[in-house]
Amino acid sequence: MNGRRQVAVTGMGVVSPLGCTLNRVWERLVRGVSGIRPISRFDASAFASRIAGEVVEFDVDAYIPKKEQRRMDPFSHYGMAASKMAVADAGLDFSAMDRRRAGVLVGSGIGGLQVMLDQTRVFLERGPSRFSPFMIPQMITNILSGQIAIEYGLRGPNFAVVSACATATHSIGEAMRLIQYGDADVVLAGGAEAPICELGVGGFCAMRALSTRNDAPTKASRPFDKDRDGFVIAEGAAVLLLEELEHARQRGARIYCELAGYGRTCDAFHITAPDEGGTGAAEAMRLAMDDAGVGPEEVDYINAHGTSTELNDKCETLAIKTALGETQARRVMISSTKSMTGHLLGAAGAFESLVCALAIAHGVVPPTINYETPDPDCDLDYVPNTARETRVRVCLNNSLGFGGHNATLCFRRV
Amino acid sequence: MSLEEKVKEIIVEQLGVNAEQVKPEASFIEDLGADSLDTVELVMAFEEEFRAEIPDEDAEKLTTVGAVIEYLKSKGFDKQLEENKSSNG
Known part of the structure; x- marks a missing residue:
């Protein structure tokens, strides 16, 4: 620890089944509200698990222009929105800093699953000449970090960590190391996921990993309870703005805590x-x-x-x-x-x-x-x-x- | 709807631009903010709408709104639109 650069959390953004503002999400977390309900995104009637934590109260138009929306899978919509909230929350003006010192590590466990499904349907129904030129750039897991960098002109370290359900934790940890090592002063770090489609739900169902408590959605996710019967699939994004502690102090930033x-x-x-x-x-x-x-x-x-x-x-x-x-x-x-x-x-x-x-x-x-x-x-x-x-x-x-x-x-x- | 109107409508939808910007001389990339991937998708949308097949070597030349309209007319798609209208009507 001696002499090591310290890392502060100075901004946060969230898109989740409990809402899409920090205040709303926190208020519901403290009250103990469940965000789980029957799947509305697709007809899940033939699936063993028919419940999920779907994102609520999300207005994509408030964050991403229409044309750009069409070039992104939902996981990128969530991640981009959460990043913009985090930057606003931190009150950080990137134009006031050297943007080669700012990086992005916002990963996804799976990436653009919806677009993969949609384009597979197009291929099977209409053949190989009808693939969208945006399929690959929508699908790849690292595209979100790239999109966020484009939005703010951030030219520092930028990639995506992938480790399934540990993705975002690894992303935040590796981002911390980038700052500690001196490779960056600011990093947007976190994760985004949009798995609530036939492929995502079907795949986890096949593993018998999901709760089938379909008649009582709000009771389905019950960690550490004896009657637990699997996890409930959910979607959303969260992004933390990590900042070298002195950098944060010099600009008078509000500091939530240290990532230590x-x-x-x-x-x-x-x-x-x-x-x-x-x-x-x-x-x-x-x-x-x-x-x-x-x-x-x-x-x-x-x-x-x-x-x-x-x-x-x-x-x-x-x-x-x-x-x-x-x-x-x-x-x-x-x-x-x-x-x-x-x-x-x-x-x-x-x-x-x-x-x-x-x-x-x-x-x-x-x-x-x-x-x-x-x-x-x-x-x-x-x-x-x-x-x-x-x-x-x-x-x-x-x-x-x-x-x-x-x-x-x-x-x-x- | 005439062929010109149909083409304009597709461009407005695909590129997210205002109808007033879609003039015959407007270039997709220079004036309407498209990138190379947008232009591929745009040509696919024309193919879809007019049930046409536009070979890549033709598609490369379709860089402006006017070029697309002229091309589709030269292939007789304006007449096809008229025929569809009368047969529907």
């Missing part, structure tokens, strides 16, 4: 199942704490990956015990805001980083809703059903992705 630590590991175990001992996830948490120079006893809150699948919640609980030690694991507040949003896949880690930053800023920990029946395998304090007002100094945010990717960020009150 980052750890990442791989289970090297199975393509989709977590290592049952949770050792990889535990190691990511330990590395993030070490990187921030904080001990387990200093951690007040963990925003868990907490997907509401049987294996994840059990293994993550074990991992928290390993990383923090049994005593501190029982003391720390843990919640899964996926209980309200569903699983935003490659955007989840950014949404949940935003939750950590707001928890620090407001001194409130949002709850895990739908927690009704304790599971002997999940026996920690998951902040059940009711938000808790308390001072929050240090937070961890966990993300665990298919492929065995584990990433943890550590946020700290400044």
Whole structure:
């Protein structure tokens, strides 16, 4: 830590099933409102899972001109809008800085799935001469970082990290390293996902990964509850504006918190199942704490990956015990805001980083809703059903992705 | 709707420009803000509307609004529009 450049969170933007402004989203998180409802985006009647966290209250026209909208998959609509909100929230005027020192790492777990489906239909029905020239640039996962750079003329480091459900957490962590290492002073970092189409829902259904509690959508995402039966697919985007601490102070920016630590590991175990001992996830948490120079006893809150699948919640609980030690694991507040949003896949880690930053800023920990029946395998304090007002100094945010990717960020009150 | 009107309508829709900007001498790239991918998509939209097949070597020359109208007329698509109208009418 000595002499290392520090990284501040100075702006945030969000497009989500709980709304599309920070205030609205925070208010609903604290009240414990579910954003899950029956799928309206397509006819899901033949699918095993027919519920999702669809984005609400989103006005794409407010962020992207009509012609540009047609050149973007919905995941880019969400990501571009969240980026613009983050820049406005930070009050940063890019023209007042050297834009070669500003980068973008806004990834996506899957990318342009809707356009892939639409264009496959065009191909099968009408042959190879009818592909849109915009198919590839709409589909590729890195295009969003490119689009955001074009919008603001940002000529610094720019690419996309892809690690399934850990994408946004890795993106924010790698962005932090870019700033620490001196490669950039400002980075827009986060994730965007728009998987609610036949391919996305069908693919996860086939894995038996999704909740089929179709008759009670708001009860379907129930992380750490004994009766959980899978995750609920969701969409949206979240973007954090990360800024070198002195750069932020010099321009008098409002600072939500410091992004103080980052750890990442791989289970090297199975393509989709977590290592049952949770050792990889535990190691990511330990590395993030070490990187921030904080001990387990200093951690007040963990925003868990907490997907509401049987294996994840059990293994993550074990991992928290390993990383923090049994005593501190029982003391720390843990919640899964996926209980309200569903699983935003490659955007989840950014949404949940935003939750950590707001928890620090407001001194409130949002709850895990739908927690009704304790599971002997999940026996920690998951902040059940009711938000808790308390001072929050240090937070961890966990993300665990298919492929065995584990990433943890550590946020700290400044 | 005449062939000119139809062509204009497609350009307005595809390029997101105002109808007044779509003059015969207007160049898609210089005046109407299109890039090379837009022009590919625009030609596909004309093909769609007029059920035409426009070979790439012809498409390359269609750089202005007027060039498109002249080209489609030279291929007899204005007459085809008229015939459709009378048969529908």
